[in-house]
Amino acid sequence: MSSGIAVSNLAYAHPGGDLLFDGVSFRLAPGRHAGLIGTNGVCKSTLTRLLMGELEALEGTVAQSGPAAYTPQEVGAGGGTVRELLLSVAPDRVREVGIAMLRAERELEACDDAAGVRLGEAIGSWSDLGGYELEGRWDAACRRCVGAGLAAVGDRPTPAARWRRSPAEVAVRRPRAPRPSR
Numbered sequence: 001m002s003s004g005i006a007v008s009n010l011a012y013a014h015p016g017g018d019l020l021f022d023g024v025s026f027r028l029a030p031g032r033h034a035g036l037i038g039t040n041g042v043c044k045s046t047l048t049r050l051l052m053g054e055l056e057a058l059e060g061t062v063a064q065s066g067p068a069a070y071t072p073q074e075v076g077a078g079g080g081t082v083r084e085l086l087l088s089v090a091p092d093r094v095r096e097v098g099i100a101m102l103r104a105e106r107e108l109e110a111c112d113d114a115a116g117v118r119l120g121e122a123i124g125s126w127s128d129l130g131g132y133e134l135e136g137r138w139d140a141a142c143r144r145c146v147g148a149g150l151a152a153v154g155d156r157p158t159p160a161a162r163w164r165r166s167p168a169e170v171a172v173r174r175p176r177a178p179r180p181s182r
Helices: 044-051 082-088 092-109 115-128 131-146 167-172
Strands: 005-013 019-028 059-064
Touching: 005 044, 019 044, 019 059, 044 059, 082 092, 092 115, 092 131, 115 131
Parallel strands: none
Antiparallel strands: 005 019, 005 059
């Protein structure tokens, strides 16, 4: 399913701050892709976050005819594991349930017997929300990038450094082997 986006007369100011932009209008037809290009500080990320509903516009409207996706600017900035990184870019409800599953798994490992019930409930919700299908896509991305599946790399730590790459690249990128000198 492809999504179209229509933006009309969009304006934004940080709460209590100056106006960052106004009068932004454009349409993106279903099935088309777009990229925002510009120098640092011209509000590319802010506009994207408005389009995705993460920020509220001062004025104007954003309409989507279906699902839309983007890669956040700072992927993996908080550290954590590969699985946590992939969850961070999942749809909101899937992310919430995935985090609940991870938490229950960890509590169960720490001998909290009640965590088994919570884990079972989270697994049911994960399945209902399409979490296993999403894991299949993550697994395929891991195999393409590093030749190992999500089960093998999911618990790997991610660097706490600031990343500006796609989640699959960041999550499973393997270090390059040094080239022999000639």
